[in-house]
Amino acid sequence: MKMAKLHSWNVTPKQAIAIQHKLRDKIKTFDDFDSIKTVGGVDVGFIKEKNLSCAALVIFSYPDMRIIDVINSSEPISFPYIPTFLAFREVPVVLSCFEKLENPPDILILDGQGYAHPRRMGLACHVGVLLDIPTIGCAKSRLVGEFNMPDEKKGSYSYLYDKGEIIGAVLRTRDNISPVFVSIGHRVSLNTAIELILDMSITRIPEPTKIADSEVKKYANKIRESKLEQESFFKNYGI
DNA sequence: GCGACAG
DNA sequence: ATCTTGTCGC
Numbered sequence: 001m002k003m004a005k006l007h008s009w010n011v012t013p014k015q016a017i018a019i020q021h022k023l024r025d026k027i028k029t030f031d032d033f034d035s036i037k038t039v040g041g042v043d044v045g046f047i048k049e050k051n052l053s054c055a056a057l058v059i060f061s062y063p064d065m066r067i068i069d070v071i072n073s074s075e076p077i078s079f080p081y082i083p084t085f086l087a088f089r090e091v092p093v094v095l096s097c098f099e100k101l102e103n104p105p106d107i108l109i110l111d112g113q114g115y116a117h118p119r120r121m122g123l124a125c126h127v128g129v130l131l132d133i134p135t136i137g138c139a140k141s142r143l144v145g146e147f148n149m150p151d152e153k154k155g156s157y158s159y160l161y162d163k164g165e166i167i168g169a170v171l172r173t174r175d176n177i178s179p180v181f182v183s184i185g186h187r188v189s190l191n192t193a194i195e196l197i198l199d200m201s202i203t204r205i206p207e208p209t210k211i212a213d214s215e216v217k218k219y220a221n222k223i224r225e226s227k228l229e230q231e232s233f234f235k236n237y238g239i
Numbered sequence: 240g241c242g243a244c245a246g
Numbered sequence: 247a248t249c250t251t252g253t254c255g256c
Contacts, residue, residue: 044246046247081247083244089247090246112245122245143245181245 001104006130009078009092016085020121026129027115032187033106033134036062039200040105041208042097042127044090045216046077047223053077053090054223056215057097058208059105065200065207072219073097083143084118087126094127107188107196108135109208113143115190116160116168116183128186135185136193137168138206142181152176155198169194173201180204 007019039062044055052074059069073096079088090112098104114124114137124137145160147170154175160168160183168183171194182197184190200206205213 044247046246048248081246083246086245117245137245139245141245144243 001098001101001131003095003099004130004132006095009088011079011088013082013085016088017119020087020119020126023126023129024119024121026186027120027125027184028187029115029184029189030187031189031192036106036196038062038068038103038105038107039065039196039208040108041206041210041212042094042108043111043209043212043216044093045220047220048077050223051077052223053093054216054220055090055093055097056212056219057094057101058212058215059101060208060211062106063199067211069101070215071097071100072215073100074219074223086112087121087123090123091126091130095130098131104131104133106134108133108185109197109200109206110135110137110185111139111209111213113137113139113168113181114183114185116143116145116162116181118144118162120167122183122185124183124185132186134187136188136196137181137183137185138197138209139181139183140205142170150179157182157194166190171197173198173206174204177204180206 054074075093110124113122128135145162150158157171
């Protein structure tokens with residue numbers, strides 16, 4: 001798909017903050033999409049020895065949730081892991097997956113926070129705004145905000161608050177299993193985000209994220225194996 | 240200054 | 247995230 005003019009990814013934390021502040025005004029906190037026919041899930045993995053970040057973007061038909069496409073890509077690691085700057089580490093390789101895609105999914109689920117971020121610009125918002133597509137953030141743990149534990153029953157949730165503002169929801173996707181943290185990314189309301197995540201969850205982690213996670217691990221292992229091939233190749237040629 | 244801190 | 251074996255529980 002076509003990409004808009006992007007900002008640099010080779011930045012200092014101070015520049016990263018400036019970028020987050022600038023992009024923050026572009027977030028659409030309301031539903032802005034037509035009927036959902038496809039949903040996507042992305043996840044990123046790292047191979048430190050090769051300084052590579054790899055990603056898997058899985059596209060599903062909706063609501064039947066059949067896998068209709070799997071796209072992989074890898075890029076050099078360009079940024080360290082620093083809380084609140086996750087996007088600068090993971091977005092580059094996610095975008096390279098989208099460059100290989102003709103049509104983006106109607107909704108994209110990311111493994112991390114969206115609006116539930118100190119500057120309201122978590123991973124899901126960053127990807128959503130840059131590609132201008134509907135996104136939802138679903139994280140396994142909290143970055144910021146206060147909340148009361150929701151009831152143990154699947155479907156129950158409580159709101160995540162920060163500085164007097166609702167920034168997301170703590171949602172139970174399974175009975176008696178630790179909740180997930182849902183927040184909007186772009187062009188989706190929080191209520192819709194909660195409903196969709198619940199609808200796409202069979203186990204604790206929503207299917208798009210779960211499948212993307214297994215796919216990226218498969219892909220990363222393939223790259224690790226090819227490393228052995230490369231080494232033997234050099235050996236065979238006496239390099 | 241100290242503690243917290245998505246993946 | 248990644249490194250790693252067995253093990254407790256539905």
